[in-house]
Amino acid sequence: MNAHDYAERGWLVFPLAPHSKQPNPRYAPSGYKSATTDHEIIDSWPDGGNIGIACAPSGLIIIDVDYRNSPDLALVNSLPATHAVGTADGFHLYYRTEQLGPVRGKLGDGIDVKYNGYVVAPPSIHPDGIAYHEMDGIEPIALPAGLKSLVLK
Numbered sequence: 001m002n003a004h005d006y007a008e009r010g011w012l013v014f015p016l017a018p019h020s021k022q023p024n025p026r027y028a029p030s031g032y033k034s035a036t037t038d039h040e041i042i043d044s045w046p047d048g049g050n051i052g053i054a055c056a057p058s059g060l061i062i063i064d065v066d067y068r069n070s071p072d073l074a075l076v077n078s079l080p081a082t083h084a085v086g087t088a089d090g091f092h093l094y095y096r097t098e099q100l101g102p103v104r105g106k107l108g109d110g111i112d113v114k115y116n117g118y119v120v121a122p123p124s125i126h127p128d129g130i131a132y133h134e135m136d137g138i139e140p141i142a143l144p145a146g147l148k149s150l151v152l153k
Contacts, residue, residue: 001122001134003051007037011058014118016050019125024049032057032118050124055115061097061143061151062114063107065090071110080144084135085119088126092119094140095147102153113151 003013012035014028027045028034035054036042055062063079065071068089083094090110103115122132143151 003042003045004039006051006053006121007039007042010037011060012037012054013042013121014052014054015045016052016120016124018048018050019127019129020050021120021127023052028052035118051121052118053121054118056099059096059098060115060140061095061100061103062119063093063095063147064112064114064119065093066110066112069110072108075108075111080141080147081138083138083140085122086133086135087120088128088130091135095143096140097143097148100148100152103151104153107150115151 006013014032014035015024016022017024023031023034024045032052032054035052035057053060064087065076066087066089079093085092085094092114100115104113106112120126120132122134124132126132
């Protein structure tokens, strides 16, 4: 996948600095609010940078599991299967959603909710040198009602 592929899905993307989680200030001066699906704009970005996906504007909510922060494995194992992306020390689960109200930032230690912001997408390189990678070919599923009740404040 690349920025054009994400844009084809209707996901708003923006460039991050190479090997960074931070927006490229020259091409995304407003951070994730600079995200676009415009292929001409995407073509103007430099090669070698990382890719960010703006979550809520793309109709996505992402559950970010980081093993270094000792997540509740029973909760992690109960999360419905959907599109998954491997990260430096865990994974992201992508769910489709309509506009939501206030969302929790965390479901517990090591389990963050990404909605009002962005995630780093494959084939980006984490600052630790590890590549973000797709773990499966599954399309994101709609946010299940049970999980929705957990993420809403």
